[in-house]
Amino acid sequence: MKPKAFDYLRAESIDEALAALAEHGTRALLLAGGQSLVAMVNFRLLEPALLVDISSINSLRYIRMAGNSLEIGAATTQAELLAWPELESRQPLLAKALPFLGHMQTRNRGTVCGSIAHADPSSELPLCLATLGGEVILRSIRGERVLSAADFQTGMLATARHQDEMIAAVRLPVAQPTAGYHFDEMAIRRGDFAVASVAAVASGEAVRLGIGGVADRPMVYDWSELEENIIDPALNALAWDLHGQDDLHASARYRRELVRRLGRRAIKEARSCRS
Amino acid sequence: MPFLNKNTRHSITLFLDGRKVTGLAEPRLLLSDFLRQEQFINAVHVACEHGVCGACTVLLDGKAVRSCLIFAVQVAGRRIDTAAGLADENGELNDLQRAFRRHHALQCGYCTPGILMSVTDFLARNPQPTEGALREMLSGHLCRCTGYTGIVRAVLDVVAKRVSSRSSCT
Known part of the structure; x- marks a missing residue:
């Protein structure tokens, strides 16, 4: 129940994280909240040579409106989204789903984008993303691409993300005013x-x-x-x-x-x- | 220290229970093991080591988190609080700890330090929680002795006493 040895990089910018992913390919994994990843590393289900920690990149920690969507950056925790005062009015589905996601103690650390990246078939956020018809913004040193939820998650714990890409943010459409x-x-x-x-x-x-x-x-x-x-x-x-x-x-x-x-x-x- | 080699033990400085401390950690060392083995904080209990049981819960910058799902190198420069820091310098237990004793909120005590830290965070954010909200928060901890009854009673007692002590001051 102890991880195999790995190198650790605390990325201080998005570019630094993307460069590390491009250089190390399949040997590197991104670490954000770690609430799924660290458990898998502890079990040695994953044995990365390098962990690239993006949790302290401040430019990835935000919740903002982008057109008719909520855009949530990769370092934003589930607890931060749940505590966001506008959540209930902007997207009640998320306000209703997030309390089911793990526990207070794991939401304090776990990220919104990390849960979507992990792509567990029974996880709440991927279900919300798919039902609302949201989007995933992927970035690499080659550029940026935006995938629909349906194109992003391809199966159990499987996504269309390439090895050198990180989820920079996700977009979740805000509530239609007359919908329930x-x-x-x-x-x-x-x-x-x-x-x-x-x-x-x-x-x-x-x-x-x-x-x-x-x-x-x-x-x-x-x-x-x-x-x-x-x-x-x-x-x-x-x-x-x-x-x-x-x-x-x-x-x-x-x-x-x-x-x-x-x-x-x-x-x-x-x-x-x-x- | 943005890049840390896997085979080297790196010096980590953090603020632990109100003190500035330094210890050594290779990148793979879990925060729970760092606290126990490097800092000798045996109030951090280790059971499942994959984030399910809650025994290793500590406060990271005031928020309750699983110390088995964080690497020690991630908390350099941050504030960590454990149950070892709840009592005052004379060893006088705080109101929450005294309530746990009064209401038999522990039997074997293995889950207790983690629960105390979660409750500390929870009450700081929700000073007057409903019993339902409290029980929901406690679902992040496994206790196999008490059936949670004494724990809930102890926390609600603390809530009532803190509320009444506040109102008598105003």
Whole structure:
């Protein structure tokens, strides 16, 4: 439970971090909050030759408006986002989802972008990013590119990020004024990874539902209208379509049932929050 | 010291429980091990070493964090507070520690130092929490002895006493 030896670079600027990534390629890993990475390094699931610590780069620590999106820099912690006074009004889905993310003690250190980079299929922030249709800003010494959430996460713990790229920031669309949002999940214990999680957006008659913890990545479904009597069959079809599997924590059958029940409840709650 | 070689023990200076201290750490040394083995702070307990149990929780610049998920070299120049610094210089326990004793909020005591540090951060930000919010925060700690009942009672007692002592001063 002790990490293998590695060199450590405390990057003082974005350029310094990008240069280190370009030089060391697959041997280097970025360290921000470390709430997933350090656990994996302790277990020696990862054995980097170099850790590039970006947590003290002040130009990466921000929450700002960028057009109709919230832009969150790579060094911003989950606790800082949760404590941001405008969060509830700008994007209630995030305000509802973040309390489920780990614990106060891990949110104090864990970053928003780090959770998205880690791309755990049952993690809350990748699900919010996918459901809201957000973007990931990737930077390397070759330049910058912006990927949609759907293009970014390619599978379980897998993303389209190249080895020499860092997530500089993520953009999450702010709330549409008339839409309603809801987030819910079922975990064996509070703060554990979700067995299944749901993010719902209700706008007029339309519903968007994102599901985490069941497929190998967050899955998003849209209905232009969803009348009361077709909600259950629609959710049932979706539950089967996700092809959830048995694992240590839950059976595939239990996961399908969670999708049906959490989905129905989240749609109802999101619709009641419309204005 | 922006670049640190993996095979070298590097000098780290930090502010630990109100004192300026210096110790040696190679980059892979966890903060929890640095505090125990270099600084002899045995109030930092180590159990799971992957951020789940909360026993090693300390304050980093006033915020409760897992010291097993931070490398010692990351905290150079920063402030670290542990349960060893809660009592005053005469060894007089603080109000939170006394409440834990009064309400039997510990049995084996292994989880206690971490919980004390989390509660310290939590009450600084939420001086009058609801029981639900307190229990949610405590979900970041595993206690296998108490069932959390005594812990919740102790913290709520401290909240009540701090509130009443404030109002009597005004």
